[in-house]
Every structure is written in C-alpha cells, then in structure tokens.
Amino acid sequence: MPFVYNVPFFSIFLAMIVGICLTLVKNGRLALRLTMGVAGAIFLLSAWLFAELARTNTSYIYLMGHYPAPWGNELQVGPFEAGMAAAFCLMLLAALPGGRRDFLRDIPQGKQSLFCLFINLTLASSLVLIYTNDLFTGYVFVEIMAIVAAGLVMAEGRGRSIAAAMRYVSLSAVGSGLFLMGITITYYITGHLLMNDLGQAIRALFESGEYRVQLVAGMGLMVIGLSIKSALFPFHGWLPEAYSACTTMASAVQSGLISKCYLFLIIKFICRMCSLEILLELHITDTLFVLGLAGMIYGSLKAMGEEESRRMIAYSSVAQVAYIFMGIGLGTLHGLAAACYQLLAHTFTKPMLFTTVSALVRVGEGSDSWHDLRGSALRAPLAGVAFSIGGLSLCGLPLLAGFAAKFELAAAAVDQGDKMLFTLLALGASSVLNSMYYIPAMITIWTPPADGQARPRPAVPAARDWSFVCSTLLFLACNLALGILIGPVMGQLLAGIVRV
Amino acid sequence: MLETILQQRYMLVAVILFTIGLCVLFLHPNLIKKIIGMDIMDAAIMLMLATGGYVEGRKAPIITDGVTEFTHYINPVPSGLVLTGIVVSVSMTAFFLALTQRLYARYRTINLDEILIQAKKEVK
Numbered sequence: 076m077p078f079v080y081n082v083p084f085f086s087i088f089l090a091m092i093v094g095i096c097l098t099l100v101k102n103g104r105l106a107l108r109l110t111m112g113v114a115g116a117i118f119l120l121s122a123w124l125f126a127e128l129a130r131t132n133t134s135y136i137y138l139m140g141h142y143p144a145p146w147g148n149e150l151q152v153g154p155f156e157a158g159m160a161a162a163f164c165l166m167l168l169a170a171l172p173g174g175r176r177d178f179l180r181d182i183p184q185g186k187q188s189l190f191c192l193f194i195n196l197t198l199a200s201s202l203v204l205i206y207t208n209d210l211f212t213g214y215v216f217v218e219i220m221a222i223v224a225a226g227l228v229m230a231e232g233r234g235r236s237i238a239a240a241m242r243y244v245s246l247s248a249v250g251s252g253l254f255l256m257g258i259t260i261t262y263y264i265t266g267h268l269l270m271n272d273l274g275q276a277i278r279a280l281f282e283s284g285e286y287r288v289q290l291v292a293g294m295g296l297m298v299i300g301l302s303i304k305s306a307l308f309p310f311h312g313w314l315p316e317a318y319s320a321c322t323t324m325a326s327a328v329q330s331g332l333i334s335k336c337y338l339f340l341i342i343k344f345i346c347r348m349c350s351l352e353i354l355l356e357l358h359i360t361d362t363l364f365v366l367g368l369a370g371m372i373y374g375s376l377k378a379m380g381e382e383e384s385r386r387m388i389a390y391s392s393v394a395q396v397a398y399i400f401m402g403i404g405l406g407t408l409h410g411l412a413a414a415c416y417q418l419l420a421h422t423f424t425k426p427m428l429f430t431t432v433s434a435l436v437r438v439g440e441g442s443d444s445w446h447d448l449r450g451s452a453l454r455a456p457l458a459g460v461a462f463s464i465g466g467l468s469l470c471g472l473p474l475l476a477g478f479a480a481k482f483e484l485a486a487a488a489v490d491q492g493d494k495m496l497f498t499l500l501a502l503g504a505s506s507v508l509n510s511m512y513y514i515p516a517m518i519t520i521w522t523p524p525a526d527g528q529a530r531p532r533p534a535v536p537a538a539r540d541w542s543f544v545c546s547t548l549l550f551l552a553c554n555l556a557l558g559i560l561i562g563p564v565m566g567q568l569l570a571g572i573v574r575v
Numbered sequence: 576m577l578e579t580i581l582q583q584r585y586m587l588v589a590v591i592l593f594t595i596g597l598c599v600l601f602l603h604p605n606l607i608k609k610i611i612g613m614d615i616m617d618a619a620i621m622l623m624l625a626t627g628g629y630v631e632g633r634k635a636p637i638i639t640d641g642v643t644e645f646t647h648y649i650n651p652v653p654s655g656l657v658l659t660g661i662v663v664s665v666s667m668t669a670f671f672l673a674l675t676q677r678l679y680a681r682y683r684t685i686n687l688d689e690i691l692i693q694a695k696k697e698v699k
C-alpha cells in the first residue's frame with residue numbers, strides 16, 4: 076500500500092493528539108498557532124492525497140489497525156473525500172487568523188487552550204465524518220461534534236452564549252436521537268453497518284418489497300436527524316443564536332465546517348447507501364426539495380427583518396443551507412454535484428462574512444446593529460471590500476462562488492419537469508431577496524455617518540492586523556477561484572459523486 | 576395480530592419509550608426534564624439494539640467451558656454498539672447537566688423559555 080494512503084489515518088490522529096496535548100499549553104496564542112499548524116499540515120496532506128487519487132483515478136478501503144469490520148473500523152477514501160477534507164482545512168486555515176483578535180479578547184485567558192482543543196476535535200470529527208464507511212462510527216462522531224460545537228458557542232461565558240449553547244444541544248440531541256433510531260432500524264432489517272454492504276442490502280430489500288415500512292422509517296429518520304443538525308427549515312431554530320451569540324471564530328467554524336459535515340454525510344449516505352432511485356420512489360427527495368424551497372424564501376425574509384448584523388448573516392445561512400437541500404431534492408447526480416458546489420461556495424463565503432463583519436463592528440460605534448456600523452467600511456476598507464464581495468457572491472454576481480453554485484443548481488434543474496419551474500422561480504426570488512438585505516447593508520457600511528455622530532478617530536492608528544489581512548485575502552482568492560473555475564470543479568464533483 | 580405484537584413486544588416498548596423521550600426532550604421547557612427525556616430516548620434505542628442481537632436460548636458472547644461454536648452465543652455486535660452508545664449518552668448527559676448548572680447559577684431558573692427571555696433582555 077503506498078504511504079500516501081495512510082493520510083486519512085494520520086490526519087485524524089494528528090488533530091486528536093495535538094488537541095489533547097493543548098490542555099498542557101497555558102498560552103492561548105501558542106495554542107492557536109499550533110492549531111493553525113495542524114490545519115495547515117492536514118491541508119497539505121489531504122491535497123497530496125487528492126492529487127495522487129485524482130491522477131490515478133482510484134479510491135480505496137483503509138482498515139484501521141488492519142482488522143476487518145466489525146472488529147476494526149473502515150475508512151473509504153477517494154478524490155472526492157480527500158478534496159473535501161482539503162477544502163475544509165483550507166477554510167479553517169483562513170477562519171482561524173480571521174477571528175484571532177476576537178478570540179484573544181472574548182475568550183478568558185485560562186480557557187483559550189481549551190477552545191483550541193475544541194477546534195482540533197471539531198477538525199478530527201469532521202475528517203472522520205468525511206472518510207468513515209461505518210454508520211455507527213458516523214453517529215459517535217456526530218455526537219462528539221455536537222458537544223464540541225456547543226463548547227465553542229458557550230466558550231465566551233456570557234449568559235446569552237450559554238443559553239444559545241443549551242438551545243443548540245437540546246435540538247442537536249433530538250437530531251442525534253432520530254439519527255441513531257434510524258441506524259438501529261436499518262441495522263435491524265439489514266444486519267449491516269458498513270455503508271457499502273448496507274447499500275446492497277437496502278437495494279435487495281427494496282426490490283423484494285420486504286420491510287418497506289421499516290426501510291422508509293430508518294432512512295427517513297436518518298435524513299431528518301441530520302437535517303435538524305444542519306439547520307434545514309423548519310428545524311433551524313437553534314441556528315441564529317448559535318451563530319451570533321459566540322465569538323467570531325466559533326461562528327466561522329460553525330458555519331463553514333460543522334454544519335457542512337452533516338450535509339456531506341447526507342450526500343455520502345444518499346450516494347453510498349440509498350441510491351437516488353430509491354429515495355425518489357420513497358418521496359424522500361421530494362420532501363427535501365419542498366423544505367429546501369421553503370427554507371430559501373423563509374431564511375431570506377427573516378434576514379431582511381434583522382437589525383443585528385450577525386443575526387442577519389445567520390438567517391442568510393438558513394437560506395443558503397436550503398439551497399443545498401434543494402439541490403439534493405432534485406434527485407439527480409447533477410443536482411447532488413450542484414449541492415456540493417453550493418456547499419463549497421458557502422464554506423468559503425459565510426466564514427468570511429462573519430470575520431469581516433466582526434472587523435467592522437470593532438471599528439464601528441460599539442454594537443452589532445447596522446445603525447452602529449454606518450461608515451465602518453471607511454475605517455476598515457479591506458473588511459468592507461471583503462464583506463461587499465461576500466454579499467455580492469451570495470446575491471449571485473458572476474465570477475463569484477455564489478453565482479457559480481446558483482448557475483449549477485439552475486442547470487441541474489433543467490429537464491426536471493415541474494421541479495425546473497419551482498427551482499428557477501425560487502432561485503430568482505431568493506437572489507432578489509438576498510440583494511434586498513445585502514445591498515442596503517453594503518450601502519450602510521460605506522456611507523459616512525452624519526456630522527457629529529461619528530466616533531472620533533484614535534490619535535494613533537491601530538497596528539495593522541496581518542492575520543486578518545491574510546485570512547481575508549485567502550477567503551477572497553478561494554471565492555474567486557470557485558467563481559471562475561466552474562468547469563474543472565464541477566467535473567471533479569460529478570466524477571467524485573459517481574465514484575462514491 | 577396478537578402474535579405479532581407479542582413477538583415484537585420489546586420493539587414496541589422501545590418505540591413507545593422513544594416517542595415519550597423525544598416529546599419530553601423537544602417540548603418540555605424544564606431543563607432537567609429535557610435531560611430525563613433524552614436519557615429515556617437513548618435507553619429506548621439501547622433496548623431496541625440489544626433485543627436486535629438477542630437470540631432466545633443462547634448465552635452472552637463470552638467463551639465459557641471452551642465452547643467456541645457461534646451458535647451457542649447471541650450476536651455480539653449489538654452489545655458492543657450498546658456499550659458505545661451508553662458512553663456517548665453519559666457524555667451528553669454530563670454536558671447537558673453542566674450547562675444546566677451554569678444557566679441556573681446565572682438566571683436562578685431551569686425553565687429554558689424564561690432563560691431565553693432573560694438572555695434576550697441582557698443583550699438589550
């Protein structure tokens with residue numbers, strides 16, 4: 076076996092071991108640097124693995140400890156999984172320096188290393204969810220992810236953030252319970268936990284017509300459980316507070332990594348276990364499609380009514396996640412690939428919006444409200460430019476990631492009968508609604524405050540935050556790359572989904 | 576019909592318990608009752624998993640008297656899953672309780688609705 080095939084194992088254990096060792100580090104800055112080092116190392120390893128697998132066009136099964144299932148544990152790795160792991164690490168590599176200043180200010184000094192431990196555990200869990208071929212291992216790491224995500228939300232220690240974490244944990248526990256019940260029912264009727272074996276057993280059961288009720292219940296509960304965790308409308312109740320009541324770094328990691336891993340697990344679950352034909356026959360994709368359409372409109376309408384900047388961005392996430400479910404609900408391979416494109420576009424856009432709006436809040440009049448952010452972009456131009464580009468990307472401006480994702484979703488809907496009309500209408504309406512709250516926000520931040528209302532400028536300008544500059548430039552580069560390289564990215568995603 | 580119900584009695588009990596736990600966790604504002612609901616829900620799933628691997632008349636999967644024939648023992652995989660599930664469930668319960676304690680120390684209530692209202696006022 077080539078050495079590069081060990082990369083998934085090393086990546087998972089590197090993140091876990093460094094995370095645990097961070098409990099011994101007292102210095103928060105050092106802990107953060109080590110965490111960024113881990114994200115950088117795993118990004119390079121995953122990019123190497125992706126290049127090798129894409130070049131040889133192969134995927135392989137990795138037996139942890141060389142024991143076959145059910146004694147050992149199995150990872151299934153292909154270019155699709157390796158590419159996703161690299162993308163998530165790249166996002167983390169950009170998000171961590173972007174939220175560094177708020178991290179040092181918001182998190183109590185003695186707890187900064189523990190916060191970094193949570194980031195490392197989040198990374199390890201996300202890698203397991205990307206690579207695992209075992210459904211129960213997936214469940215265990217879904218739960219670990221829920222605990223560390225709640226820890227990230229409450230780390231600031233304010234009443235509001237602890238209450239948000241509690242709300243998140245409550246709903247997350249409901250999602251986990253439903254997911255585990257779905258796994259149990261599916262195991263009851265198939266006797267398998269490995270996704271490939273489950274796929275064969277489910278197909279055989281579907282063709283024979285046996286255990287139809289149990290099959291629908293098992294798959295439906297798994298999808299609903301993961302939908303609650305990824306904030307599909309109407310299960311999004313936990314999201315606005317969880318994204319807006321925590322420190323910037325936690326918001327960025329939540330929006331760019333945690334919710335995306337659950338979505339990736341749903342896509343993997345569909346491709347490897349259920350097949351689109353079965354889901355179409357059981358109307359599971361139709362249900363996701365309808366909820367996706369409703370979420371796109373609802374999220375945007377709620378965002379329009381928000382006066383607080385981070386809550387507005389959070390509600391916008393409800394709409395953006397709904398786009399992904401709409402793509403899955405189309406019930407075609409092209410739809411799934413377009414959903415993955417939207418997943419990537421959102422991964423690189425939303426954390427950028429959170430980090431840039433926090434930079435604007437720092438130079439604003441003191442609060443998160445748009446009123447207090449008037450003219451803030453003039454004092455922090457890079458943050459203003461990046462926020463504007465992120466907003467325009469989500470509105471669907473060509474050459475940016477959001478446009479490319481919407482274009483692919485629209486293309487996937489062509490020739491899909493009634494779904495085509497609804498998809499195009501919802502995409503159009505949602506884009507208009509996005510413009511109706513992002514463009515006024517951009518105008519606000521670039522408009523100077525009325526005379527006498529502006530905060531006096533400090534006599535000595537603050538030192539340039541190079542971490543923030545690097546983070547923003549990296550986010551912008553990824554956003555532009557996704558907006559321009561539509562063909563190659565989509566080609567890789569389609570090939571990856573077919574192979575999965 | 577009655578025969579099927581009797582055959583599937585553990586499954587039936589597990590589904591009823593799961594529904595009770597889910598409703599309490601989802602709908603009850605009292606945080607301690609939410610935690611109890613979550614534990615009932617988890618216990619129901621463990622019951623379902625354990626009965627899935629149980630075979631009437633067979634023993635626990637621990638080799639005794641040198642008998643290695645698998646037909647003497649129940650399926651060991653669900654038992655392993657139940658053990659893992661219990662560890663996860665205990666961790667979630669401990670975390671949930673820690674959060675409840677923090678919220679009670681701050682707001683002197685364990686009603687989530689009241690806590691959310693007070694937290695909102697705190698922001699304003």
